[in-house]
Amino acid sequence: MPDDASTSRSRSDARLDSAAKREELLTRLLKAGLYEVDLATGEVARAGAFEALTGFGHAELEPTQSAWFSHLHEGDRAPLAEALRVATERGESFELEYRLLHRDGHLVRLLDRGVVERDGAGRPTRIVGCILGLSSPGHPEESISRALIDAIPDPVFLKDRDGRWLFANPAALTAIGSSAEQVLGKTDVEIFGDTPESQALTKTDRRILESGAGEVVEEEVQTPTGHRLFLATKVALRDSQGHVVGLLGNARDITERKRIEDALRESERRLATIFQVVLTGIIINRLSDGAILDCNEACLRQIGRSREEVLGRTTAELGLYVRPADRQRVYDELRATGKLRPLETLLRRSSGEVGHFLLTAGTVEIGGERCVIGSWHDLTELRQADAALRESEARFRALIEKSTDMVFLIDAEGRHQFWSPSATATLGHNAEEMLGLPAFAHVHPNDLPRLVEALSRVRADPSMVLRLEIRVRHRDGSWRLLEGVGRNLLEDPNVRALVINARDVTEQQRLEEQFRQAQKLESVGRLAGGVAHDFNNLLTVIMGCAESLRHDQQAGAMANPEDIEPILAAGERARDLTQQLLAFARKQVIAPVPLDLNVAVRASEKILQRVLGEDVELVVDLQAGLGTTLCDPSQVEQVLMNLAVNARDAMPRGGTLTLQTRDGCVEGTLAAPCADRRAGEWVRLSVRDTGTGMSPEVQAHLFEPFFTTKEQGKGTGLGLATVHGIVAQSGGHIHVLSEPGQGPTFDVCFPRSRAATSSAAPARPTEPGLGSETILVVEDDAALRSLTVRGLQRAGYHVLVASNGRDALELARQEPARLDLVVTDVVMPGLSGREIVDELQRQRPAIRVLYVSGYSRDFISQRGVLDSGTHFLPKPFTMNGLLARVREVLDARLPDHLSR
Numbered sequence: 077m078p079d080d081a082s083t084s085r086s087r088s089d090a091r092l093d094s095a096a097k098r099e100e101l102l103t104r105l106l107k108a109g110l111y112e113v114d115l116a117t118g119e120v121a122r123a124g125a126f127e128a129l130t131g132f133g134h135a136e137l138e139p140t141q142s143a144w145f146s147h148l149h150e151g152d153r154a155p156l157a158e159a160l161r162v163a164t165e166r167g168e169s170f171e172l173e174y175r176l177l178h179r180d181g182h183l184v185r186l187l188d189r190g191v192v193e194r195d196g197a198g199r200p201t202r203i204v205g206c207i208l209g210l211s212s213p214g215h216p217e218e219s220i221s222r223a224l225i226d227a228i229p230d231p232v233f234l235k236d237r238d239g240r241w242l243f244a245n246p247a248a249l250t251a252i253g254s255s256a257e258q259v260l261g262k263t264d265v266e267i268f269g270d271t272p273e274s275q276a277l278t279k280t281d282r283r284i285l286e287s288g289a290g291e292v293v294e295e296e297v298q299t300p301t302g303h304r305l306f307l308a309t310k311v312a313l314r315d316s317q318g319h320v321v322g323l324l325g326n327a328r329d330i331t332e333r334k335r336i337e338d339a340l341r342e343s344e345r346r347l348a349t350i351f352q353v354v355l356t357g358i359i360i361n362r363l364s365d366g367a368i369l370d371c372n373e374a375c376l377r378q379i380g381r382s383r384e385e386v387l388g389r390t391t392a393e394l395g396l397y398v399r400p401a402d403r404q405r406v407y408d409e410l411r412a413t414g415k416l417r418p419l420e421t422l423l424r425r426s427s428g429e430v431g432h433f434l435l436t437a438g439t440v441e442i443g444g445e446r447c448v449i450g451s452w453h454d455l456t457e458l459r460q461a462d463a464a465l466r467e468s469e470a471r472f473r474a475l476i477e478k479s480t481d482m483v484f485l486i487d488a489e490g491r492h493q494f495w496s497p498s499a500t501a502t503l504g505h506n507a508e509e510m511l512g513l514p515a516f517a518h519v520h521p522n523d524l525p526r527l528v529e530a531l532s533r534v535r536a537d538p539s540m541v542l543r544l545e546i547r548v549r550h551r552d553g554s555w556r557l558l559e560g561v562g563r564n565l566l567e568d569p570n571v572r573a574l575v576i577n578a579r580d581v582t583e584q585q586r587l588e589e590q591f592r593q594a595q596k597l598e599s600v601g602r603l604a605g606g607v608a609h610d611f612n613n614l615l616t617v618i619m620g621c622a623e624s625l626r627h628d629q630q631a632g633a634m635a636n637p638e639d640i641e642p643i644l645a646a647g648e649r650a651r652d653l654t655q656q657l658l659a660f661a662r663k664q665v666i667a668p669v670p671l672d673l674n675v676a677v678r679a680s681e682k683i684l685q686r687v688l689g690e691d692v693e694l695v696v697d698l699q700a701g702l703g704t705t706l707c708d709p710s711q712v713e714q715v716l717m718n719l720a721v722n723a724r725d726a727m728p729r730g731g732t733l734t735l736q737t738r739d740g741c742v743e744g745t746l747a748a749p750c751a752d753r754r755a756g757e758w759v760r761l762s763v764r765d766t767g768t769g770m771s772p773e774v775q776a777h778l779f780e781p782f783f784t785t786k787e788q789g790k791g792t793g794l795g796l797a798t799v800h801g802i803v804a805q806s807g808g809h810i811h812v813l814s815e816p817g818q819g820p821t822f823d824v825c826f827p828r829s830r831a832a833t834s835s836a837a838p839a840r841p842t843e844p845g846l847g848s849e850t851i852l853v854v855e856d857d858a859a860l861r862s863l864t865v866r867g868l869q870r871a872g873y874h875v876l877v878a879s880n881g882r883d884a885l886e887l888a889r890q891e892p893a894r895l896d897l898v899v900t901d902v903v904m905p906g907l908s909g910r911e912i913v914d915e916l917q918r919q920r921p922a923i924r925v926l927y928v929s930g931y932s933r934d935f936i937s938q939r940g941v942l943d944s945g946t947h948f949l950p951k952p953f954t955m956n957g958l959l960a961r962v963r964e965v966l967d968a969r970l971p972d973h974l975s976r
Contacts (some may be wrong), residue, residue, distance in 0.1 A: 109207040113141065115164070120144070129186065129209045129665040131179030136318040146290035149183060150173035150309050150326055154489055156188070163192050164200050173210070181234055182241070183955055185210040190907055231306070231327040234313070239263045239281050242322065251329060268297060281310065281323055282831035288312045288320050294330070305331045352387055357452035362411060363852060366390040369447065378433075378454050390835055398422035398430055406435065414439040420455065421449060431456040482558070482580075485573035486515045488566055490531075493573050503581045503790070504551025520547035520555060531562070531574065538564040544772045545581075557582045618643050647952070668706045668806065670829055673737050673761055674698045676712045684720050691730030692723075705759045705826035711802045718799050719763045719822055726767030731819070736762040740825065758808070758825040766819040770812075778812060799824075846959075849896035850874045854884045854912060855928075860871035864899065867955040868962070880909025885915055897921050902929035926965050 085288040089412055113119070120139040127133050130147065139145060145153050152174035163170040169191040175183045190205025215484040235241055241259050249256060252267065256675045259267055264281075268274040273296045280293055290311035297304050306327040313322040351358060357375030361368055368386050375847030376383060379396060386394065397403040402421040409416050414881050416437040423433045437450035456817060482502055485494035492515055495507035503516070523546040534542040542562035547555045560578025622643065677696060685694050716735075740760045770778070779800040799822075803810045814820030851873050855861035868875050876891060878884035881904065888895060898916055900909040907915075913925050930951035947965045949958065 107309075111205055113203040113205075115202055125209070126207075129184065129207065130176060132314065132320055135772060136314055146311055147176050149177065150328075151175075160190075160203070163190070164203075181313065181324060187333060228326075230329075231325075233327075234326050235281060235323045235325070237320065237322060239278055239323075241267070248327070251299065251304070251306075251327070252297065271298060273297060284312055284323055285320055286309050288314070295327070303327055303331075305334050328910055357454070359450050359452065360391075360442070361448040361450070363407075363448050365448045366392065366407065367443075375452060378425070378431070378452055379423065396423050398424050406437065406450075410437060410439055416450070423452070432459045435870055481559075482578045484515070484576040484578065485571070486576065487573055490515050503548060503556060518549040520549070523547050534562055534564045534565070534574070538567060540564070542576075555582075556580050557585050618647070650952070658676070668708050670704050671707045671712065672704060673711055673712070673759055673826070674702050676707075676709055677716065677735055677737065677761075679709075680713050680716045684716060684975065687717065687720055688724050688733060689730075693728055693732045695732055695734040697734060697736040699736075699738050702737050703757070703759045703810075703828045704830070705806075706829040707806050707826055709804065715799050715802055715824060716763075718796065719824075722796060723763065723765035723767060726819070727765055731766035733763075733766075734764045736764070738762070739828070757828040759828050761824040761826070762821055763824070764821040766821060769816045769818045770814045770820055771816050780811075846872045847963060847966060848872050848874065848875065850891075851962070852876045852878065852884060852895055852898045852900075852916075854878045854881065854886065854898065854900040854904070854909065856880060863955075864958065867958060868899075871959050873962075880904060881909075881912045884912055887920060888916055895920055897924045897926060897962065899919075899926045899928065899962065902927050922970060924965050924968070924970075926961060 077679050095234060109129055110123045112121045114121075118140065122134070122137065126137060129601045130137070133149075145156070148156065156172055156174055159170045159172045166656060169189070171187070171189045173185060173187050176186055178184050187208040188205060189208075190203050192200050193204065195201050228245060229247055231241075231251045232245040233241060233248045234243035240261055240263055242258065244252075244259050249259065252259065254267065264274045264277040268277070277295055277297075280291065282296065283346045286290055290309065295306050295308050295820055307330045308325055308327040310323055310325040312320045313324050315319055351365070351372050354372065355374050357372065357378045357786070359368060359371040359375050367388055367390055369388055371383070375694060376386065379386075379394070381394070391397060391403060392400075406416055406419065416435065421433055421435060422430050424430055432455040434453040434455055435450060436453075437448050439446055439533060441446055441447070450506055482499040483494065483496040484492065484499065492510050492513055495510045496506070497507075503518070511679060516527065520525055527544060527546050530542055530544055534540050542564075543560075544562065545557065545559045548558050550556050557580070558578040559581040560576050562576040563732055564573055565573060565575050600667065615781050625640070663857075669768055677698060681694070681696060703814055720733060727733075738760045740758045741756070779796050800810055803826070808825050810825070811823045815824070852867055853861065853864055853868070853875055855864060856879055858879070861879065865875050865877050876887050876895075879888055884898075884900070885907075895916075900911065900912055902909040909927055909929075913927075916923055917925075924947075926947045926949060928949045947968075949961045953961075
């Protein structure tokens with residue numbers, strides 16, 4: 077029934093005057109109140125015991141429904157309003173119990189019975205009702221009412237006209253976090269502090285006390301438990317004369333409800349924002365007729381229309397579906413199941429352009445109607461991209477299939493994932509038989525460890541580019557050499573494989589090998605030419621002097637010393653030339669020992685000064701505590717001599733030669749750009765002169781044999797080549813820094829050793845020794861055998877001679893006397909020197925052995941001759957050298973088990 081009505085009290089209970097006596101008697105007996113509500117005007121007329129029931133005088137009750145509702149208990153207002161609504165709509169009577177706040181502050185229970193009257197057209201015109209009291213003031217039920225107030229979970233409070241608290245139920249005391257003693261008799265400012273919130277409470281109370289009207293307000297209070305928000309219902313209390321004497325209030329803590337409502341509003345705002353800004357088109361249709369009720373901006377953009385064009389119309393009216401059957405399927409599925417399976421269809425935009433869309437939808441109840449909420453995903457660009465991708469893939473596949481380079485994809489398990497047609501053409505294996513097989517199935521066994529290690533590195537470091545060269549078996553059984561690069565794309569979602577691009581370089585390698593062989597032949601030819609030149613000169617001297625000696629002998633004359641000395645000198649030069657060739661080829665026999673380079677430099681300092689001459693100053697800068705290296709001292713002396721001679725020739729007008737030793741360490745990052753600067757710990761010998769320097773072209777050929785910038789007859793071109801060979805054979809490297817006009821620096825680096833240092837200087841030749849022991853000589857070369865025997869016999873030794881192993885063993889069996897030493901060549905027809913020695917030592921364990929040979933170190937090592945403790949004399953040798961070595965071997969102490 078209407079909440080607003082005229083407040084005029086001029087209309088009393090005139091409509092009840094005709095039966096006043098009878099009704100007055102009835103109301104006295106029943107303590108009932110009668111009322112009539114005019115539904116057209118909203119006016120209320122009352123009669124009977126309203127003052128007895130409520131404590132308010134007749135003039136104090138305003139003749140409006142809202143005034144009556146303001147006195148009701150908050151929880152009973154909604155049920156009474158609902159009962160009146162139902163009765164008015166249906167034309168029925170109603171009966172309802174509810175509670176009313178008596179003027180003295182306690183609640184009374186009332187029974188309200190009423191009936192709705194209608195006019196001839198059936199329209200409701202008025203409500204006539206009766207109110208009966210179910211309890212009265214002073215009755216024992218008042219204690220029950222007080223108990224109910226105390227049990228109410230919401231705060232209930234009473235204040236006087238000055239705003240001081242007269243009453244507060246337990247819920248009110250709990251809400252404000254205080255006791256009754258701390259609250260009663262105090263104002264809101266005194267309880268909550270002088271804050272804007274407490275000032276607002278006071279202002280509201282004053283307004284209600286002044287107007288006498290009730291209010292429902294939201295109020296904020298700062299309690300000990302925090303900031304709280306209450307929905308308070310406040311009404312003015314009146315005395316029996318109708319004067320406002322105080323204020324009654326009931327409050328409900330709506331802090332959490334407000335938070336939820338705010339969160340809900342924020343959520344609705346976010347959802348509304350999402351609805352509008354989401355890129356997926358969303359459309360809401362009525363299922364019954366398909367009319368569009370709402371859609372978001374994305375949907376409007378997708379179809380190219382405005383909201384005014386769309387709302388209220390159907391998709392059929394807009395002509396959206398290119399295929400009408402798709403639209404029919406959408407609505408058939410939605411009506412049947414309430415859901416639409418994902419459907420890809422074509423929709424026409426306002427421009428006439430056709431787009432690809434993916435539709436999904438479901439039905440929901442909105443405002444009592446069954447509606448469809450659908451989403452449109454525009455796939456047009458995706459489908460265009462798919463088409464472009466397919467075209468790109470086709471183009472890529474064509475490139476792969478026509479390319480001569482092979483492409484392999486290897487998955488994370490190491491199996492072939494892709495085998496290009498070019499691989500089939502090159503290796504003969506079909507993709508069908510290769511896919512799924514281990515990637516290493518046809519790799520050469522010798523290349524397999526290297527390939528596995530390389531692939532492990534590239535898997536550990538995806539940024540690494542793998543470069544490899546491996547042999548792979550062809551279908552016909554032959555081996556093909558493949559050269560390629562690999563990348564780790566296992567983490568690339570588009571590939572997820574190790575990608576290897578390779579090409580067949582078998583024929584290229586064969587051609588390169590032929591070219592290298594041609595280069596080798598050219599180098600050998602150049603080497604042979606240089607050796608032939610020097611040896612021809614030496615042989616000319618030897619043969620010429622020998623002819624002269626023979627001529628003198630035939631003439632009965634004494635040998636001319638001028639013929640003998642050149643022969644010896646030429647032989648020594650030939651020997652040195654041979655040693656240089658062996659050093660260059662890294663085949664020289666060496667005897668490395670732990671060596672301090674400082675000792676080697678100091679031992680060579682005097683002879684170097686004589687070689688350099690008086691116009692070249694020798695400066696020696698040695699690092700104290702220098703590290704140890706493992707070298708042959710005589711070879712270090714040769715390196716120093718050759719570099720010194722080279723420096724002297726580069727300083728024709730004199731200058732300075734500086735020898736410097738330093739410890740050094742090359743890190744891997746510094747070693748990478750230059751193969752001559754390998755990573756590791758080194759002992760460095762630097763030789764620097766103040767000569768004219770070298771151009772880059774000269775440096776490029778500096779260590780080649782027989783390369784020289786000196787004029788004809790001034791050098792052989794083997795000096796620096798020999799140095800390079802010695803250093804390389806010792807495990808080191810040599811690096812040159814030079815520019816034209818600036819003297820070069822040769823940095824010779826030997827690997828550092830942790831062994832104890834030997835301070836011994838290079839051994840000097842000793843005087844030949846004499847003896848009387850028995851020596852067995854085994855040599856297949858007749859001239860050398862004769863020379864060796866004559867030399868040993870001249871020194872006093874008893875000599876047995878054999879030209880081969882079989883004769884040597886036979887002589888040993890026939891010789892009853894002691895055999896002290898066997899001097900044997902290493903390589904001979906039939907039995908080798910090592911085999912002869914093994915057999916002799918089985919017969920005569922105490923026999924001593926001296927091997928001689930002119931073959932290279934590697935060749936001799938393969939025969940076990942250079943084992944530790946073995947005595948060896950390289951060819952060529954002089955008689956003095958042979959005799960000294962023989963004496964050294966004979967004088968060496970035998971092991972205890974052989975000497976007894």
